[in-house]
Amino acid sequence: MALLLVLFLANTILPIFSEGSPQAADPPLIHHQIHLLRPQSGAGGSHVPGLSCLSWRLGVETNNIIGWRTIPQDCEGYVGHYMLGHQYRLDSKAVTYEALLYAQSLKLPNDGKNVWVFDVDETSLSNLPYYAHHGFGVEPYNATLFNKWVMEGKAPALPESLKLYSKLLSLGIKAVFLTGRPEDQRSATATNLKKVGYRTWEKLILKQPSETGTTAVVYKSNARKKLEENGYRIIGNIGDQWSDLLGTNTGNRTFKLPDPMYYLS
Numbered sequence: 001m002a003l004l005l006v007l008f009l010a011n012t013i014l015p016i017f018s019e020g021s022p023q024a025a026d027p028p029l030i031h032h033q034i035h036l037l038r039p040q041s042g043a044g045g046s047h048v049p050g051l052s053c054l055s056w057r058l059g060v061e062t063n064n065i066i067g068w069r070t071i072p073q074d075c076e077g078y079v080g081h082y083m084l085g086h087q088y089r090l091d092s093k094a095v096t097y098e099a100l101l102y103a104q105s106l107k108l109p110n111d112g113k114n115v116w117v118f119d120v121d122e123t124s125l126s127n128l129p130y131y132a133h134h135g136f137g138v139e140p141y142n143a144t145l146f147n148k149w150v151m152e153g154k155a156p157a158l159p160e161s162l163k164l165y166s167k168l169l170s171l172g173i174k175a176v177f178l179t180g181r182p183e184d185q186r187s188a189t190a191t192n193l194k195k196v197g198y199r200t201w202e203k204l205i206l207k208q209p210s211e212t213g214t215t216a217v218v219y220k221s222n223a224r225k226k227l228e229e230n231g232y233r234i235i236g237n238i239g240d241q242w243s244d245l246l247g248t249n250t251g252n253r254t255f256k257l258p259d260p261m262y263y264l265s
């Protein structure tokens with residue numbers, strides 16, 4: 001009898017739950033489930049609020065939409081709610097959780113040469129306090145204002161990345177911070193990282209004056225190549241931009257954090 005009940009549950013209730021769970025993370029989708037299949041406008045149906053910005057964000061996160069300079073004007077509210085609400089944190093957590101499972105599954109030589117590459121902005125540190133005052137990416141990038149914010153050294157940690165960082169250290173994997181920030185922001189960056197809990201690292205690599213003008217993909221590939229030439233094994237690599245993760249010497253696995261606010265090539 002008990003077995004029958006289990007089979008009954010497995011065949012009836014569980015499929016309903018498992019079909020429902022992706023929508024459960026995003027309540028508006030449950031409501032609009034059917035409507036999503038309709039055209040957005042014209043004779044076929046009315047506009048579904050939020051849909052086009054959600055598609056835009058998916059396109060950005062999958063690297064289908066590239067080379068953009070600012071987020072669509074109409075998506076400022078959507079991106080703001082995403083970044084300040086639960087979903088950004090849940091999405092970040094899903095990424096760092098997978099990264100941790102992967103790291104825990106490895107049997108690594110204990111020779112001090114295992115490293116994990118962390119990007120800085122929107123990965124180790126969050127500039128959300130800055131972007132919240134600048135339209136979440138609607139305003140074109142303003143180097144003067146952003147650099148001023150960086151020099152204040154007040155960026156909080158992205159909590160999910162900080163947690164991953166601590167667990168990796170306990171697994172004997174050292175951190176390498178690789179950032180597109182220029183060398184003259186080294187001390188502000190180091191102070192900021194330390195202040196929010198990144199207490200130690202193997203290297204903090206910043207962009208040298210001679211590298212000004214090289215794309216992030218090229219600059220970061222070269223830096224990772226140099227690491228490997230120096231005997232380091234890049235076990236993992238995490239960043240919010242595809243340019244953190246593409247190119248050469250990318251590491252054994254890459255992990256893409258969400259960032260619908262800006263694009264760097």
Ligand SMILES: *[C@@H]1O[C@H](CO)[C@@H](O)[C@H](O)[C@H]1NC(C)=O
Pocket residue numbers: 142143144145
């Ligand atoms: C950046 O912001 C400052 C201060 O608001 C402004 O004076 C400057 O013109 C802006 N620069 C660009 C390139 O928009």
Ligand SMILES: *[C@@H]1O[C@H](CO)[C@@H](O)[C@H](O)[C@H]1NC(C)=O
Pocket residue numbers: 106235252
């Ligand atoms: C990482 O990749 C290299 C090169 O493909 C391989 O030799 C090594 O076993 C991999 N290490 C891990 C931990 O997967």
